[in-house]
Amino acid sequence: VRGSEALNGKAVGLYFSAHWCPPCRAFTPVLAEVYRTLKHKRDDFEVVFVSGDRDAAQAEEYFARMPWLAIPFEEHTVRQQLSSKFSVMGIPRLVIVAPDGEASFASFVLPGIQGIALICAFLGVQVIANDARSAVMSDRRGEQFPWKGASSGSQGLIG
Numbered sequence: 001v002r003g004s005e006a007l008n009g010k011a012v013g014l015y016f017s018a019h020w021c022p023p024c025r026a027f028t029p030v031l032a033e034v035y036r037t038l039k040h041k042r043d044d045f046e047v048v049f050v051s052g053d054r055d056a057a058q059a060e061e062y063f064a065r066m067p068w069l070a071i072p073f074e075e076h077t078v079r080q081q082l083s084s085k086f087s088v089m090g091i092p093r094l095v096i097v098a099p100d101g102e103a104s105f106a107s108f109v110l111p112g113i114q115g116i117a118l119i120c121a122f123l124g125v126q127v128i129a130n131d132a133r134s135a136v137m138s139d140r141r142g143e144q145f146p147w148k149g150a151s152s153g154s155q156g157l158i159g
Contacts, residue, residue: 007048013046014047014082014094015048015092015093015094016088017062017092019053019059019062020058023092024091027092027136028062028066028092035067042145049066051071052091086127094133096150097126098128098146129151130151
């Protein structure tokens with residue numbers, strides 16, 4: 001999937017998570033439920049999984065349960081740059097971003113979903129919600145989407 005096609009004009013939830021993390025495994029099905037609910041109502045939202053798993057097999061097994069997109073596990077540098085860009089100190093973490101001003105995800109023609117990672121890592125994006133996990137947990141119908149200004153106050157597990 002080309003990042004530009006899948007993400008054009010959408011708010012993007014960057015989901016930092018890992019199979020080895022119990023809170024992540026608990027939150028992932030909740031996020032998947034909210035994601036499906038939102039997708040039935042609107043098409044201006046997408047989630048991209050940014051794996052913190054220790055090996056590709058774990059990441060692939062975990063991602064198989066997710067209904068959204070993912071940064072390829074082999075794109076370690078891109079995943080690391082995203083974690084750094086958004087100061088991810090613990091997981092699970094859901095950061096909601098949107099193109100900033102004139103920038104548009106659609107204007108970049110980079111192969112694969114890693115295009116969105118490069119856009120987020122190197123270009124301006126507007127952070128809508130720094131950590132939307134708590135907001136998603138308390139808004140399972142997605143009625144408060146995109147959870148503007150959400151921040152959990154807790155950083156989750158450190159990997």
